Amino acid sequence: MSHDVEARTRSKHEYEYARKRANQGMRNQVTVFAIMIFLTFIAFAAVQAGMSAYLVAPLILLFAAVQVALQLYYFMHWSEKGHGMAQFFMYSAAFIAFTMILAFVTIIWW
Amino acid sequence: MDLNKKFTPQSWPAHPENSTLEGKNKTLGFWIFLGGETVLFATLFATFLALKNKGPAGMEFSTQSLFELPLAFIMTMLLLTSSLTSVYAMYHMKNYNFKAMQAWLIVTVLLGLGFLGLEIYEFYHYVHLGFTFTQSAFGSSFYTLVGTHGLHVIIGLAWFILLMLRNSKRGLNLYNAPKYYLASLYWHFIDVVWVFIFTVVYLMGVLG
Amino acid sequence: MSSTAKKKGFGATIWDYLTTVDHKKIAILYLIAGTFFFVVGGIEAMLIRIQLAKPDNDFVSAGLFNEIITMHGTTMIFLAAMPLLFAFMNAAVPLQIGARDVAFPFLNSLGFWLFLFGGIFLNLSWFLGGAPDAGWTSYASLSLASPGHGIDFYALGLQISGAGTLIAGINFLVTIINMRAPGMTYMRMPLFTWTTFVASALILFAFPPLTVGLFFMIFDRMFDANFFDHINGGNTVIWEHLFWIFGHPEVYILVLPAFGLFSEIFATFARKRLFGYSSMVFATILIGFLGFMVWAHHMFTVGLGPTANAIFAVATMAIAVPTGMKVFNWLLTIWGGNIKVTTPMLYALGFIPSFVAGGVTGVMQASAPLDYQLHDSYFIVAHFHYVIVGGIVLALFASAHYYWPLMFNQMLNETLGKITFVFFFIGFHCTFFVQHFLGLMGMPRRVFTFMGGQGWDQFNLISTVGAFLMAIGVILLVVNVIITAIKNEPAGRDPWKDGRTLEWAIPQPVPYYNFKQTPLVRGLDTFWIEKMEGNKEGMTYAEPISDIHMPNNSFIPFMISLGLFVAAFGALYHQDTDKTWSIPVLIIGLAITFASMITRSLKDDLGYHIHKEELMNEKGGKH
Numbered sequence: 001m002s003h004d005v006e007a008r009t010r011s012k013h014e015y016e017y018a019r020k021r022a023n024q025g026m027r028n029q030v031t032v033f034a035i036m037i038f039l040t041f042i043a044f045a046a047v048q049a050g051m052s053a054y055l056v057a058p059l060i061l062l063f064a065a066v067q068v069a070l071q072l073y074y075f076m077h078w079s080e081k082g083h084g085m086a087q088f089f090m091y092s093a094a095f096i097a098f099t100m101i102l103a104f105v106t107i108i109w110w
Numbered sequence: 111m112d113l114n115k116k117f118t119p120q121s122w123p124a125h126p127e128n129s130t131l132e133g134k135n136k137t138l139g140f141w142i143f144l145g146g147e148t149v150l151f152a153t154l155f156a157t158f159l160a161l162k163n164k165g166p167a168g169m170e171f172s173t174q175s176l177f178e179l180p181l182a183f184i185m186t187m188l189l190l191t192s193s194l195t196s197v198y199a200m201y202h203m204k205n206y207n208f209k210a211m212q213a214w215l216i217v218t219v220l221l222g223l224g225f226l227g228l229e230i231y232e233f234y235h236y237v238h239l240g241f242t243f244t245q246s247a248f249g250s251s252f253y254t255l256v257g258t259h260g261l262h263v264i265i266g267l268a269w270f271i272l273l274m275l276r277n278s279k280r281g282l283n284l285y286n287a288p289k290y291y292l293a294s295l296y297w298h299f300i301d302v303v304w305v306f307i308f309t310v311v312y313l314m315g316v317l318g
Numbered sequence: 319m320s321s322t323a324k325k326k327g328f329g330a331t332i333w334d335y336l337t338t339v340d341h342k343k344i345a346i347l348y349l350i351a352g353t354f355f356f357v358v359g360g361i362e363a364m365l366i367r368i369q370l371a372k373p374d375n376d377f378v379s380a381g382l383f384n385e386i387i388t389m390h391g392t393t394m395i396f397l398a399a400m401p402l403l404f405a406f407m408n409a410a411v412p413l414q415i416g417a418r419d420v421a422f423p424f425l426n427s428l429g430f431w432l433f434l435f436g437g438i439f440l441n442l443s444w445f446l447g448g449a450p451d452a453g454w455t456s457y458a459s460l461s462l463a464s465p466g467h468g469i470d471f472y473a474l475g476l477q478i479s480g481a482g483t484l485i486a487g488i489n490f491l492v493t494i495i496n497m498r499a500p501g502m503t504y505m506r507m508p509l510f511t512w513t514t515f516v517a518s519a520l521i522l523f524a525f526p527p528l529t530v531g532l533f534f535m536i537f538d539r540m541f542d543a544n545f546f547d548h549i550n551g552g553n554t555v556i557w558e559h560l561f562w563i564f565g566h567p568e569v570y571i572l573v574l575p576a577f578g579l580f581s582e583i584f585a586t587f588a589r590k591r592l593f594g595y596s597s598m599v600f601a602t603i604l605i606g607f608l609g610f611m612v613w614a615h616h617m618f619t620v621g622l623g624p625t626a627n628a629i630f631a632v633a634t635m636a637i638a639v640p641t642g643m644k645v646f647n648w649l650l651t652i653w654g655g656n657i658k659v660t661t662p663m664l665y666a667l668g669f670i671p672s673f674v675a676g677g678v679t680g681v682m683q684a685s686a687p688l689d690y691q692l693h694d695s696y697f698i699v700a701h702f703h704y705v706i707v708g709g710i711v712l713a714l715f716a717s718a719h720y721y722w723p724l725m726f727n728q729m730l731n732e733t734l735g736k737i738t739f740v741f742f743f744i745g746f747h748c749t750f751f752v753q754h755f756l757g758l759m760g761m762p763r764r765v766f767t768f769m770g771g772q773g774w775d776q777f778n779l780i781s782t783v784g785a786f787l788m789a790i791g792v793i794l795l796v797v798n799v800i801i802t803a804i805k806n807e808p809a810g811r812d813p814w815k816d817g818r819t820l821e822w823a824i825p826q827p828v829p830y831y832n833f834k835q836t837p838l839v840r841g842l843d844t845f846w847i848e849k850m851e852g853n854k855e856g857m858t859y860a861e862p863i864s865d866i867h868m869p870n871n872s873f874i875p876f877m878i879s880l881g882l883f884v885a886a887f888g889a890l891y892h893q894d895t896d897k898t899w900s901i902p903v904l905i906i907g908l909a910i911t912f913a914s915m916i917t918r919s920l921k922d923d924l925g926y927h928i929h930k931e932e933l934m935n936e937k938g939g940k941h
Binding site for chain 1: 160204298308310313314
Binding site: 085089092093096099100103104106107108 | 491495519522523527553555556559563610611614622623626
């Protein structure tokens with residue numbers, strides 16, 4: 001458990017390969033961003049269009065969930081290795097958050 | 111750890127945020143902290159949902175009468191874009207390109223400032239209408255939820271700015287790379303919270 | 319810092335402790351502060367029992383009584399039980415997993431100072447116009463109506479110390495995940511480490527709701543917000559939810575480490591591997607999970623509706639299953655073991671029946687219809703004291719004896735320890751057992767006096783006598799500590815002779831860098847394995863001797879906490895129009911905090927190295 005820096009110089013090929021992967025990854029990030037903008041746009045448009053709340057509310061909540069998942073898995077790198085513990089704690093937090101919000105909208109009624 | 115060690119893009123580790131024990135600990139600790147923050151915001155959301163549109167008898171304010179979607183849309187776009195620009199900044203951080211990273215962070219900060227300006231305008235507008243923090247339970251819970259998010263934006267901006275100023279002369283090393291990385295994680299988390307705010311507070315508020 | 323032994327002056331020692339980032343010294347700080355608050359809370363308990371010793375007593379007034387019960391509960395939970403558990407966590411956990419320190423030594427120190435300043439702030443209320451008086455739960459309608467500044471002290475003090483607790487929790491999580499020695503897999507971690515891990519996760523998720531609830535309280539009381547004020551649309555039940563979403567996991571935050579401590583003690587003194595280790599781990603995690611699903615059982619009588627009550631009742635009863643698993647595992651650990659009845663073991667043996675009694679009354683209250691009868695009666699008081707004293711305080715006393723040689727390289731006197739146990743244990747049952755009957759007879763809790771001739775007089779007197787027996791027990795423990803300190807006989811390594819885990823493998827006194835070489839863990843109860851194989855050193859090493867990286871001491875945590883402490887006074891007196899100094903004080907306090915934080919971020923703190931040569935020359939743990 002040494003505090004030494006775990007770094008070594010990469011070979012030229014390794015480096016070039018890594019750069020290529022990173023470029024590819026960055027292109028994916030931009031795609032993800034486009035999807036997020038699109039979902040946001042649809043969500044606002046659906047509300048503005050004045051459709052039935054019973055249809056729109058679940059839809060925009062779903063969009064929000066998808067957006068957040070994209071943000072976490074791509075922008076915050078969960079799709080890469082070594083994020084098991086981060087995911088464990090965030091999912092636990094999300095579960096507790098869900099329970100709490102469910103309770104507050106169902107059993108606080110006066 | 112030697113701060114003066116010079117790197118080239120080739121010798122710079124692929125995951126600079128995780129290549130020292132300190133960096134590993136910080137990254138994990140910060141994720142765990144974000145778990146706590148998630149519960150904190152959930153509490154604020156839950157309270158807002160319980161107190162939404164509740165006020166003194168005959169209160170004229172409601173989510174439907176107050177909120178304006180165009181403003182919320184612009185704010186959302188600003189924050190979403192700033193999230194992408196901070197991804198670009200981290201991309202350049204991993205490529206050991208300090209100048210490009212700082213440049214993208216400046217863009218991020220500018221977008222964040224734009225968001226903050228609009229939020230202040232929005233609050234000012236509501237207060238002007240008479241919808242204040244002390245006016246009703248609705249007001250208290252709205253300003254606390256959205257205001258706490260705004261406070262996070264301020265902290266995130268201050269964090270970026272201080273990091274950029276502190277390191278402007280000395281560039282990237284393995285001591286400050288995790289700090290940049292965590293600041294950008296924080297910024298993404300702020301965006302995650304905002305996604306729920308614009309959906310649950312504004313869009314569902316307008317839906318009624 | 320030199321590693322050669324030097325006799326330090328008194329001032330230098332104080333300065334060393336004010337700036338330390340060493341988990342072993344922070345453990346001692348937690349132990350001292352926690353004991354101080356334990357004594358304060360204990361004195362408050364004695365005042366309560368004296369007042370209730372006879373009917374129509376006027377030893378204290380009704381208002382003062384309310385302040386005493388509030389401060390007794392708050393002090394014991396937040397400022398005594400948790401810090402004392404943190405003391406043992408800090409002392410043992412890094413050593414148990416083979417780490418040189420916790421993941422964030424600086425934050426470890428910050429957590430302690432925040433807790434201490436928050437605790438002092440809360441207790442200063444006694445001298446500054448009256449303590450909080452709305453019960454430790456501080457239900458909103460009552461606390462909003464409470465005059466004076468008592469509740470403000472409560473809200474701000476807990477806010478500061480709560481931040482410290484959250485920091486400590488995150489620190490332990492990262493430490494246990496990232497800092498384990500090679501070979502220390504999750505399923506080889508000692509049970510105290512496991513319970514610390516789960517309790518820290520509970521801290522992480524339970525404290526934010528408390529933080530938010532306290533902020534709502536502060537906003538409502540000091541800044542005219544309307545969260546709990548029904549006239550402006552607020553809802554007082556929200557406080558109850560927030561408080562218990564925090565408050566119920568809090569119970570498990572306290573009791574899980576206590577379970578862990580007892581698991582260590584049982585295995586050590588039964589000289590047997592812990593029975594059902596993996597089921598113990600599973601039960602710990604399950605209790606942690608269910609702990610978040612049951613908060614509304616504190617609110618059955620609020621009127622949440624039959625569906626909600628039924629769901630929470632069933633969830634609550636489910637917790638009895640993993641807890642029962644633990645009890646049976648402990649029993650089967652003892653069964654067939656080569657038992658040595660030392661003082662810690664005596665406490666552990668006393669713990670099982672006491673805690674089971676508390677658990678069973680808990681299941682009784684989980685039944686919502688019965689809870690309507692028991693609610694707000696002395697039955698509840700009896701129940702939670704059986705759980706907290708019978709579970710946690712017994713664990714703290716047991717571990718004080720058990721870990722004393724690890725923390726101070728001295729053994730507490732065994733005979734005196736056993737006498738302490740007898741007084742404390744008999745006193746405890748004497749105090750609280752009869753309170754079950756008082757509750758069933760209809761005596762409500764939180765009353766400052768009662769009318770004679772209702773059949774309550776005798777039982778209340780017995781209860782008070784019991785409280786005095788407990789007080790004698792505590793005094794004997796203090797005497798024991800003083801005698802041991804004066805005798806000052808080094809206990810040496812593995813003083814119990816039966817240590818099983820890594821913390822006992824280390825030479826005494828523990829070197830400030832803990833492990834000269836990082837150990838290689840070869841199984842559960844790694845020290846035991848090495849001993850059985852005749853390894854005199856007690857450890858197999860994973861690395862050759864090499865330079866050790868150490869963190870620098872820092873005074874900044876103290877200053878950050880001090881700044882918040884000062885700022886809290888400004889915030890508190892802000893509502894009094896005649897106190898114009900409040901805003902400047904608030905600003906000065908925050909300025910101290912922010913200046914300290916900026917100093918911390920601008921000054922690179924890279925630590926220092928202990929060089930290989932120095933380590934080679936060194937025999938044991940001198941500092």
